[in-house]
Amino acid sequence: MAIERTLAIIKPDATRAKNAGKIIDMIEAHGFTIVGMKKMQLTREQAEQFYAVHKARPFFGELTEFMVSGPVIVMALEKENAIAQWRKLMGETNPANAATGTIRKLFGTSIGDNAVHGSDSPETAKFEVSFFFPELK
Ligand code: CMP
Secondary structure (H helix, E strand, O other): OOEEEEEEEEOHHHHHOOOHHHHHHHHHHOOOEEEEEEEEOOOHHHHHHHOHHHOOOOOHHHHHHHHOOOOEEEEEEEEEOHHHHHHHHHOOOOHHHOOOOOHHHHHOOOOOOOOEEEOOOHHHHHHHHHHHOOOOO
16 A cells, blocks of 8 residues: 555634644544644635635535634645545544544534545645645655
8 A cells, every 4th residue: 555645624613623633633643644734724715726626516605615714724644545544534524424433523513514624536635735735745
């Protein structure tokens, strides 16, 4: 299995609830190496560009509004099979369907306020990591 990089975001609901430290702790406890990390307030333009793939979805406005509602923590994570492993640790998109012990089960409260984001494929990971960490080679 190859070492991969993926993008993780701790979303505004989780930073507001002061759950960021617990989530970062879980990331490290599961063997991910944090190779980049920034706390930032996204602009609307950044949120719209980042989620451009969802532009046609009915929830696009709600999603981008939420993503600019407070600070986020963006992280580039490295591990063997990192993309799938991070998605497994996050749990299902809707916290109601997420497995026990996953981040979204523990800290998410709705499909929108679901605590964290993760890249869903190698192509997306490449785009998303370079979106926030152009300095990472
Ligand atoms: P994320 O992994 O960040 O990728 C896209 C996000 O859209 C997803 O997590 C959800 O938080 C959000 N999303 C998906 N479906 C809905 C929905 N029906 N209503 C609001 N937000 C949604």
